[in-house]
Amino acid sequence: MTSDKNTDTGQEAADLARRTRDDVLGRVEERLRSLLAAERDVWAGVHERAAVPVDALAELIASGGKRIRPAFCATGYLAAGGDPHDPGIVSACAALEMLHVSALVHDDVLDDSSRRRGAPTVHAAHTQLHESRGWQGEARRYGEGVAILVGDLALVYAETLMAEAPRSVVPEWNRLRSEVMIGQYMDVHAAAEFSANPRISRLIARIKSGRYTIHRPLVVGANAAGRDDLAAAFEEFGEAVGEAFQLRDDLLDAFGDSADTGKPTGLDLTQHKMTLLLGWAMQRDERIHSLITEPGHTPDEVRRRLVATGVPGDVEKHIGGLVERGCKAIADAPVAEAWREDLADMAVRVAYRNT
Amino acid sequence: MTSDKNTDTGQEAADLARRTRDDVLGRVEERLRSLLAAERDVWAGVHERAAVPVDALAELIASGGKRIRPAFCATGYLAAGGDPHDPGIVSACAALEMLHVSALVHDDVLDDSSRRRGAPTVHAAHTQLHESRGWQGEARRYGEGVAILVGDLALVYAETLMAEAPRSVVPEWNRLRSEVMIGQYMDVHAAAEFSANPRISRLIARIKSGRYTIHRPLVVGANAAGRDDLAAAFEEFGEAVGEAFQLRDDLLDAFGDSADTGKPTGLDLTQHKMTLLLGWAMQRDERIHSLITEPGHTPDEVRRRLVATGVPGDVEKHIGGLVERGCKAIADAPVAEAWREDLADMAVRVAYRNT
Structure with missing residues (x-):
């Protein structure tokens, strides 16, 4: 009872x-x-x-x-x-x-x-x-x-x-915006160079997507409420779920439906975006580089090749691990049970979204 | 004595x-x-x-x-x-x-x-x-x-x-920045349309240059000092001297020396910028439009034609009147004599600069 x-x-x-x-x-x-x-x-x-x-x-x-x-x-x-x-x-x-x-x-x-x-x-x-x-x-x-x-x-x-927000948000807000701009710069630079480097790809995903989308917005919220003791738990949660968010983005761009996303798919490939998905795939199959950079190949050829490397499946597995890590990070945070549950739900939603 | x-x-x-x-x-x-x-x-x-x-x-x-x-x-x-x-x-x-x-x-x-x-x-x-x-x-x-x-x-x-500045600057700072962006938009739009309209040219010069360069920085400063009673005098001064600033910019672009300005001259003409200088000149001599928009004409041809309209001389006269108007606006402002003198000096310097 x-x-x-x-x-x-x-x-x-x-x-x-x-x-x-x-x-x-x-x-x-x-x-x-x-x-x-x-x-x-x-x-x-x-x-x-x-x-x-x-x-x-x-x-x-x-x-x-x-x-x-x-x-x-x-x-x-x-x-x-x-x-x-x-x-x-x-x-x-x-x-x-x-x-x-x-x-x-x-x-x-x-x-x-x-x-x-x-x-x-x-x-x-x-x-x-x-x-x-x-x-x-x-x-x-x-x-x-x-x-x-x-x-x-x-x-x-x-x-x-x-x-109009409380002044306590200023330091985090400052970090958030400069990160977006610098992360974007590193992204276009990596796309121009286009050499597989998963370490750089992860760094870029972390700076320009993960922190910007999840970690820092959570901390801005906590700081607006005058709480800076939550920064560590929100950082750990945000870094993990943020990376899952970005990896889902990569998968949606490569394999998603533009009717769902409202934007063209395959753009990362045509723009030579050095995503983590691509970085890993290129390390396993070096012909992917020329399939993307040389004319005369269709996006479907690239997609088939990507699937053949087994990397999309590995990325799915990695996303699962990241969501788990995020949920663990929030499990002991000093916030009400209802919010811990809710954050765990949000982690799943952003990691397994289809738009 | x-x-x-x-x-x-x-x-x-x-x-x-x-x-x-x-x-x-x-x-x-x-x-x-x-x-x-x-x-x-x-x-x-x-x-x-x-x-x-x-x-x-x-x-x-x-x-x-x-x-x-x-x-x-x-x-x-x-x-x-x-x-x-x-x-x-x-x-x-x-x-x-x-x-x-x-x-x-x-x-x-x-x-x-x-x-x-x-x-x-x-x-x-x-x-x-x-x-x-x-x-x-x-x-x-x-x-x-x-x-x-x-x-x-x-x-x-x-x-x-x-x-890091006093919060009292926020409203003026908000106005200043949105004005710059909207003024720039109106500027590129007018350049694309490229039809003489001195009323629009003056509006653009006021929004994107005058206010941004002189009027609003003065008011941001006064507001940082907790004084909003100076807004009217600074506005009157800034609108006049700001227009003089922009007109000098137009003249320097058309007739200045790129060794002085550190940037290419004649760019307003090649970019079809609908400056007040050009707007007035085109009203007096409609062939200037085709000299600028049709290929095969040198910048020097355009310059000679501009001079022939007499507009550059009129612009100089107009600048003189604006400086006078600016100095008058500040003459009775409730600030120390030394600052009134200084502002009058600054008005002359920005209106008659060569870079």
Whole structure:
């Protein structure tokens, strides 16, 4: 009887935790929308054209996305005992999403990607507009230039939002953003060099994806709640689950369905991204290098070859181990049982997602 | 005798004011260097390659620049009675310069400019590196991608610095940055359309140059000192002198010497920048449009034609009027005499600079 009651109570606590987080995340959506609506008003008052970059961001925000970073930030905050009614945490979560939007817009230029969240990317849309109007100058430079500025504007709005959060988040926020930029640089550099080096691939995945997506958002949340004693557990959890997140990303890019992901698949291969998946596969089968770099080979040829190395199966096994490591890291953390369970659920969701 | 003594005292006060500002600006240079040195250490510890984007910024900072925005911010702060020993103002001034570095790096991609401060631009240097190494992928996309990330990193460091300034600067800082991005968007859009519209040209010059360079840095400084009563006078001064600054920029681009400016001249013309200079000239002589947009015409042909319209002389006259308007705006501002004099001197210097 007692154990049944405990289970019921545990279930109730878990439901309450989830509802509390959903409520915060609902207000994050409102904050994103209200900021962009206010900016739209200001700029449309200056000149209708001045609102175009704001509209580009509003469309990207409205077109979906998984909101993984706000979810981890809100979870870190609530697990740390933060007040769910404090507007500061809503702004912090919104800032993380806005930073992500900035990174996506710039990343799509870096990768020359044509679609994002089921719609044309910012640079593709504006390149096309330039062409259709027969404007002066080079259409590509125009489209990519607009995307640079739209991404910059999102970075500015991310800061505007984070300035509303408690000051205790500043050091972690500083680390998070410089890591994203440096990690991205290392990523494009490794793609240009394109020599298999799993150590570098893991380093890049850790810096530009894992920390940015899971570890640091959790710590930003905990710090917003005034708790820095959770940093070590959140780091251990975030490093493991973050790597699992990135490996799933690699697999989805190579083998996923673009109808699910809303972006082109196989882009890592055409852009020579030196993912861990590819790094391991190239170490086992050196012909993969030429299949990717030399013309005349289809993505399907590369995929068949990748499967033949056995690496995708090994990556799946590695993901399983990382999720286990993440769950263990959080098992003894000084947070309520409901949040430990919830973080374990989140680890599974990000590691086994299909979009 | 009395008037002589007053003059002496006035001179002493002016000298002291200038020395105090120079001292603040000296510490701004140190803060820029110390931030980048600390970041270099962190990233070189992760991987030697990870320090490359930081080094790119350090080189740009070390290669000179006029430091106009820090100078106006420090002046606004000291004129408002701020404590010259407060490290917060040093960080605010450094943040403005770092934002400017970010804008320059991205702007050079937008304009496809090859040189900056006497050295290759970031994207040109990395495009060239890619070519010389024979790396994978497109050299242009690599070079421009690196420049996007280096500019993003500078924007992040600008925020890191501004987070050390008094919180009272936040609203003005938010306006300043979004204005830069939106103003730049309007600028590339006008260049693409390339139809003479002096009203739009003035709007763009006001948003992306004047406010960003003079008006808002002055107000950021005053707000850092806790004074918001100076906003109106600084706005009036900044709008006028800012427009003079931008008009001088237009003239220097069209007729200046690249040995002085450290960047290519004539770039506005080849990039179809719809400057006020050009907008006015095109209204007087419609053949200028085809001289610029159709192939086979030399920059010198365009320059001769511009001169023939008489517009450069009118622009000079307009600059004179703007400087006068700026000086008048500051004449009755509630700040010490020495600072009013100094601001008038600064107005003349930015309006009649040759770099």
